[in-house]
Amino acid sequence: MIDDSSIQKENQNMNNIDDWVAHYRTFSKEGKNASYIPALEKVNSSNLGISIIGPDGTMIKSGDWNVPFTLQSISKVISFIAACMHHGIPYVLDRVDLEPTGDPFNSIIRLEMHKPGKPFNPMINAGAITVSAILPGQTPQEKLESIYLLMEKMVGKRPSLNEEVFVSEWQTANRNRALAYYLKETGYLEIEVEEALEVYLKQCSLEVTTEDIAIIGLILAQDGYHPIRKEQVLPKEVARLAKSLMLTCGVYNASGKFAAYIGIPAKTGVSGGIMSAVPPRVRNEEFPFQEGCGIGIYGPAIDEYGSSVAGVMLLKKIADTWDLSIF
Ligand SMILES: NC(=O)CC[C@H](N)C(=O)O
Known part of the structure; x- marks a missing residue:
């Protein structure tokens, strides 16, 4: 999956999220839809979509952000x-x-x-x-x-x-x-x-879109507080535990590499979803979500560890560009 060589594959002219999605979509062919669950095998493997949501409700959406997929x-x-x-x-x-x-x-x-x-x-x-x-x-x-x-x-x-x-x-x-x-x-x-x-x-088998998992990521990033509903929907201790599990175990036997090269608590699933929680500690002034955000990504072609190939590359691009690693 991810390592520093993936950075070199990128096109230097990309400067916005739509360009990034268009670029990383082409890497879907390096993965394969999960075939051990027959219904997952037949979806369009070149789908790639993303939603990023901030606590004030600001959203960035691109690509196939609204295509439903199962949580897995x-x-x-x-x-x-x-x-x-x-x-x-x-x-x-x-x-x-x-x-x-x-x-x-x-x-x-x-x-x-x-x-x-x-x-x-x-x-x-x-x-x-x-x-x-x-x-x-x-x-x-x-x-x-x-x-x-x-x-x-x-x-x-x-x-x-x-x-x-x-x-x-x-x-x-x-x-x-x-x-x-x-x-x-x-x-x-x-x-x-x-x-x-x-x-x-x-x-x-519950169906979601990237927007839905971005909201859950946002709530986790805010320690259980739902900033749009203005309500603590889960205890802070539980949110912290969930994020630490996402960081240490969320990508299974690629969790170490994911922490090292991306550094954002995230959970992936074999249908190609990635739910990430970006805490409000970002120091990069260019980043539009200084108070943290949730990122939901969907790309069904997965790697040998069970995570979206194009999705992980897109998330790495975002983390690198805006300096989002928590480390
Ligand atoms: N990594 C996954 O997303 C696996 C979920 C899948 N339903 C399974 O149990 O095998």
Whole structure:
């Protein structure tokens, strides 16, 4: 994915976001749509769009910013927040750790290596399935409702469920089933395997646009305060925890490189979404969002780590241009 050589590939004449989107869109062909979820494979792989939203409601939008896509792993941040808000942070951290793995998102290996199999973090599938299972409610639908409610509070509308993507993954989720059965065996899955998978795969199938995830990124950047609604929608401690998890584990086994070369807390998903939270500490005077912002990007052609190829390059360009690294 990202390294310093990607900078040299760029065209020196680019000076605004539309030019950047047009330029990085051409790099989509270096990636491939996720094919292990059949419904994701058939979308237009050269889509690339972005929304940037600041606390005063200022927005920059470009390219395919309004094309809907499913949250996939970006939903792990939302379910983690919902679980922490309902149970309190200690209850959740008894069941899932805060340590990066350096392994792919769907890896099973560490569950067995570190007995008794507590998932390393809520951003990998094992941890996210554990978290989905403890969401409030008795049934999968009730548990999912807590995610809908949190999304409504943050984004201002109820997302729709992409039934085709859900069914497509439900029918092929053998690896996730294996993870869930293992978690059940070690006692880290508190409900039945099929129920936990239904919650997890449905939250992954909720449909958003780059604008929606930019707003969530903005709220995280503002430590849980919704600057447009003027309301604290989640506790500051939970927002901080979510951002630290995004930074250390949000891009799985590319999280170190992402922190080093981009340096913004971000969460990627295999449908090609990237949700980023830029805190209000920017010193570059050219940057139009001095009070911080949320950045939502969508580009479905992904790299070997499961992140949008063109999207990561676009985000790196933005971070470099405006000096957005938190380090
Ligand atoms: N990295 C991802 O976006 C993975 C999410 C996907 N639904 C899965 O469980 O495999």
